[in-house]
Amino acid sequence: MARRADFLAANRGRRAPMPGFVLLVRERGDGDPAMRYGITVTKKIGGAVIRNRMKRRFRVLARELLPALGVAGADHVLIGREGGIERDFALLRGELTKALGKIMTRPADQPRDPGRRKSPRPPQQPGR
Template structure:
């Protein structure tokens, strides 16, 4: 897995499959370049909270992705997690279940 860092990659993912969940929105964009590596990006805006809250949410997203994405992610696709206001207070197990559900919806 690699990290998305370029703005153009985030903008391309924004025009792709969108799966909303209570704690986050998952964007999945198949790249179609033949590279099977999954790439992941995180976006948490200032609407969610201050720097401490945003960083906590991104740390939770990174832990979820480490646990779930290798077996449930879409090979050769870009995944972007966009934090929502309710995601900070949500239980970690609930976020994990939502991520699994979102990935199965994105595959369809």
């Protein structure tokens, strides 16, 4: 996956948070059985060297586990978390396996409405 719109669409799908990453999975519903994956690591995780190392690790995990355990016809997104770079590779593999298992048993989340507020804003008094 390369387009920002695909990543934003995946954010409306199912999620499985783990200590080293967050896995997002969204069925595309376009009839194409191909699995796609994307990886994102923000700058707050670290510099370019750290982010690229984390992305390489996630790429290897995705290529290894998604063909067997992933959801056919879905987009999979791995979002790196701060503790992910120090975690043992075997531990990350186990967490991704667990996350994919959770995704398969969990119903799709309700779409989020970004315009909806949790609580109404109090009315402003004129002149203040």
